[in-house]
Amino acid sequence: MMEKVCCMRLSTAGVVLGWIGVVASFIGTILLATILGNADVIAKSILGNMTDGAAKYDEIHMGLIVSCSVYLAIVVLNLLASGMLILGTMKERHLMLLPWLINSGVGLLFSIIYHFVLLILALTSAQIDRIVPVLIVTLIGLGLHIYIYCGIYSLFKQIQLTREQQQPLINQSQGAEVPNQGNSYPSYTKI
Template sequence: MFSDSAKMSKAIFWLQLRTFGLVVGWLEVIFFITSTIYWGTISLLERERHEKSETGHVIRNSFYLAFNISHLLTSSLLILGTIKERHLLLFPWLINRGLVLCGSVMLTNYYMKANDSLSILQCLVFILFNCFLISGIYSLLNDIKKSNELELQRLRLDTPDNIEDKSLSTKLDWNSYVYQYKFEPSLYDVNFPDNEDTDNLLKRS
């Protein structure tokens, strides 16, 4: 599923970064699916009880539904980005979580003015927990990005001049190198001639 670099990635407690990303992603998907169903059901029940729902309830239900759906989408992208090793797919989760963190700070400030000690404590715990999650996923993003850059550099070094000297483990490996060099020359910053030499390389694979 993951490249060999996953074995060398940093760990959070006892979890590798990629495992940490998947655990966070799946737990959030399960939680927000459940929460979306809950608030959707609440909204439907209130509409059935009252022909015209109160404006405050409608705004509240709409907010929670949008909140849960947005987190569900970003958590799904987090899982996909971790599996496919696409660091850009992790950005929506970080942005979404950053907005939540900012909202938590503002809410903490409000409770401090109201002198509500219990709510302040709850907000501080929530902020610390979110900082922990953001730190872990940001480290995962950098790890995937660095892994992809190293892989790209390795591919660029494998030109036809030296690829023949390399002992590739399988014919499939050889064919993938030749194919990428012929049909994706941008990886190597050179123009690969489409002539019989190319066809000979492909035949040898």
């Protein structure tokens, strides 16, 4: 288990990464909503800049709408997961970190698949001098993503362990205050 992420305690790193995710997702939501609102103008502009007449306006417009809608859904899910990461870290609730871990894990899986395909293209292509620099830069990003994921997973395990250690203490002290009343429901009498 890690003790620190980017020279920060795990709880601080969880809050900082959560806020970075919230701000980035909020900006992405605004940008994608603006693109969807102006999809007609953007599609006409793309069609006007194309030299060959291979694509039609409807195809460009539909592709723009579908891709932006899918990406908007992903960005909104990331916004919610980052918000849950902040709340889970601050309230020390390990289950609230799960949406971020699942969301980031799926993104990490797609990133690994992307890098594997890019590596295969680099090995089979004659344009290896163009693909290798992109591959190096994206592999650095993948390494950072894995490092951050391991840090938040360590935070998840740390909070889970702390809560499991505190739970028996809470259960034992409840019955000690009132000797005749344990963990049962109170009894009421009708008047």
